[in-house]
Amino acid sequence: xxxxxxxxxxxxxxxxxxxxxxxxxxxxxxxxxxxxxxxxxxxxxxxxxxxxxxxxxxxxxxxxxxxxxxxxxxxxxxxxxxxxxxxxxxxxxxxxxxxxxxxxxxxxxxxxxxxxxxxxxxxxxxxxxxxxxxxxxxxxxxxxxxxxxxxxxxxxxxxxxxxxxxxxxxxxxxxxxxxxxxxxxxxxxxxxxxxxxxxx
Amino acid sequence: xxxxxxxxxxxxxxxxxxxxxxxxxxxxxxxxxxxxxxxxxxxxxxxxxxxxxxxxxxxxxxxxxxxxxxxxxxxxxxxxxxxxxxxxxxxxxxxxxxxxxxxxxxxxxxxxxxxxxxxxxxxxxxxxxxxxxxxxxxxxxxxxxxxxxxxxxxxxxxxxxxxxxxxxxxxxxxxxxxxxxxxxxxxxxxxxxxxxxxxx
Amino acid sequence: xxxxxxxxxxxxxxxxxxxxxxxxxxxxxxxxxxxxxxxxxxxxxxxxxxxxxxxxxxxxxxxxxxxxxxxxxxxxxxxxxxxxxxxxxxxxxxxxxxxxxxxxxxxxxxxxxxxxxxxxxxxxxxxxxxxxxxxxxxxxxxxxxxxxxxxxxxxxxxxxxxxxxxxxxxxxxxxxxxxxxxxxxxxxxxxxxxxxxxxx
Numbered sequence: 213x214x215x216x217x218x219x220x221x222x223x224x225x226x227x228x229x230x231x232x233x234x235x236x237x238x239x240x241x242x243x244x245x246x247x248x249x250x251x252x253x254x255x256x257x258x259x260x261x262x263x264x265x266x267x268x269x270x271x272x273x274x275x276x277x278x279x280x281x282x283x284x285x286x287x288x289x290x291x292x293x294x295x296x297x298x299x300x301x302x303x304x305x306x307x308x309x310x311x312x313x314x315x316x317x318x319x320x321x322x323x324x325x326x327x328x329x330x331x332x333x334x335x336x337x338x339x340x341x342x343x344x345x346x347x348x349x350x351x352x353x354x355x356x357x358x359x360x361x362x363x364x365x366x367x368x369x370x371x372x373x374x375x376x377x378x379x380x381x382x383x384x385x386x387x388x389x390x391x392x393x394x395x396x397x398x399x400x401x402x403x404x405x406x407x408x409x410x411x412x
Numbered sequence: 413x414x415x416x417x418x419x420x421x422x423x424x425x426x427x428x429x430x431x432x433x434x435x436x437x438x439x440x441x442x443x444x445x446x447x448x449x450x451x452x453x454x455x456x457x458x459x460x461x462x463x464x465x466x467x468x469x470x471x472x473x474x475x476x477x478x479x480x481x482x483x484x485x486x487x488x489x490x491x492x493x494x495x496x497x498x499x500x501x502x503x504x505x506x507x508x509x510x511x512x513x514x515x516x517x518x519x520x521x522x523x524x525x526x527x528x529x530x531x532x533x534x535x536x537x538x539x540x541x542x543x544x545x546x547x548x549x550x551x552x553x554x555x556x557x558x559x560x561x562x563x564x565x566x567x568x569x570x571x572x573x574x575x576x577x578x579x580x581x582x583x584x585x586x587x588x589x590x591x592x593x594x595x596x597x598x599x600x601x602x603x604x605x606x607x608x609x610x611x612x
Numbered sequence: 613x614x615x616x617x618x619x620x621x622x623x624x625x626x627x628x629x630x631x632x633x634x635x636x637x638x639x640x641x642x643x644x645x646x647x648x649x650x651x652x653x654x655x656x657x658x659x660x661x662x663x664x665x666x667x668x669x670x671x672x673x674x675x676x677x678x679x680x681x682x683x684x685x686x687x688x689x690x691x692x693x694x695x696x697x698x699x700x701x702x703x704x705x706x707x708x709x710x711x712x713x714x715x716x717x718x719x720x721x722x723x724x725x726x727x728x729x730x731x732x733x734x735x736x737x738x739x740x741x742x743x744x745x746x747x748x749x750x751x752x753x754x755x756x757x758x759x760x761x762x763x764x765x766x767x768x769x770x771x772x773x774x775x776x777x778x779x780x781x782x783x784x785x786x787x788x789x790x791x792x793x794x795x796x797x798x799x800x801x802x803x804x805x806x807x808x809x810x811x812x
Contacts, residue, residue: 238656240438256438256638268704276474291678292676292692292734302578303488303526326703331676331694334492349694364767440637500777501778503687532732534732566766
């Protein structure tokens with residue numbers, strides 16, 4: 213992998229970017245952003261100081277990541293995904309006109325390892341998206357998503373569970389074998405429990 | 413505040429930008445756009461000629477503002493917010509192939525002072541968003557929003573009222589005191605009426 | 613029209629762009645993208661290799677078009693429209709960690725001639741959007757859209773039919789004359805059939 217590589221039209225002001233990470237055209241990584249190894253940061257993405265990305269994160273084009281957002285290893289952040297860090301934004305607050313909220317307004321967000329966020333998903337500040345979860349394209353996430361949860365819609369609601377390979381699981385009698393990769397899961401109140409790895 | 417300041421990677425073609433306004437990387441302010449004082453225009457934002465922004469407007473990254481859009485003083489336009497100015501777009505129209513609509517297709521939009529538009533909100537041409545309203549993240553606004561209205565969803569529906577500080581208000585017996593800033597409101601058919609300012 | 617024209621701040625790596633096409637600031641057309649004549653590609657748009665655009669296509673600002681997407685002549689792709697090409701994305705897949713899906717993951721999408729996609733629409737991989745259809749602003753399209761179909765919402769549902777000029781049609785007794793352009797349509801199970809052109 214070697215050193216991080218930056219497209220000549222990118223703007224990388226952070227000195228905390230891991231080996232093998234690539235940053236593409238017109239993407240902006242601000243000072244104070246921490247980015248792991250072997251990430252891929254697409255065109256027009258923006259990563260603010262105070263955010264943290266693990267290793268092997270894919271950040272597709274046009275994604276906006278703010279101070280207070282923590283993204284685990286191996287997460288897929290689809291094209292145009294929008295994070296937020298303020299549940300009650302006011303332009304005037306910065307100027308002090310609306311008092312009382314000049315501090316403590318930042319609400320952190322966490323995306324656990326290997327989750328995938330579909331194109332155009334909007335992640336409202338304060339949620340935790342569980343490991344290997346799949347957020348459908350265009351979903352507006354206002355509540356926590358459990359590990360391997362599949363959520364869609366506005367507001368996002370859980371409509372099922374997904375496999376490690378991201379395929380939707382179909383449980384019958386408390387068991388599901390993935391249509392695509394063959395992993396076997398046992399159903400539990402907290403979601404699928406991997407029973408047997410894929411053969412492939 | 414002094415002069416407007418433009419990031420060297422921005423593109424500002426308007427000569428009608430107020431003092432103290434800052435424009436960041438890869439943001440494009442076209443000729444004919446009018447922008448007030450002390451605004452902040454984030455990376456990758458686009459502001460077309462024929463649009464007007466008041467003073468103290470925050471335009472977060474990736475926002476698209478078109479001819480026909482008027483934004484009042486102190487408005488917060490969240491990341492990735494999309495405006496529109498045409499309710500019936502056709503590519504061929506510009507070439508005259510679909511006759512009859514080569515003129516008069518532009519539908520204006522107004523956002524009143526101190527409103528806040530959450531991340532990824534889509535504002536359909538022709539609406540008026542009232543003073544201090546809060547449009548939730550990912551909302552698709554197809555109808556007018558009253559002052560201090562809180563709207564969410566696709567299409568956006570009003571689910572409550574917000575305080576000057578943007579906190580959701582909880583009315584009981586016709587009164588609401590903001591949980592956060594302490595302002596007191598009286599309920600009316602047209603929304604909250606400020607009765608007493610915050611102490612803080 | 614003559615040659616294609618590229619803004620000095622654009623990045624066009626494809627050599628398959630038709631005459632008269634214009635590409636604006638910070639737009640990126642990758643090698644292997646095929647773009648027809650007289651298209652207009654707005655600021656911050658991204659067009660990946662393996663995608664195909666017909667003639668006279670309008671691609672507004674910030675649109676993301678991927679390998680596997682085919683867009684017909686005369687299509688209007690509104691601001692911030694997001695395409696996708698993978699229904700089950702995982703960041704780790706590229707590194708082989710989730711086996712079995714390193715091939716065959718790309719799902720193609722087709723937009724037929726003269727359709728219009730409203731601002732911020734998200735097009736889930738695998739759908740076909742019919743000729744002259746109108747996808748409403750902010751719609752999340754998860755299923756095929758019939759020709760002249762009008763779809764809105766998340767997920768997008770068909771709520772009517774539109775005229776060639778994009779105006780919504782109002783059928784009565786199996787006939788609709790467009791309010792705006794005067795075209796006359798006969799209702800059929802598959803949508804409107806043009807009976808008589810507009811006078812204008």
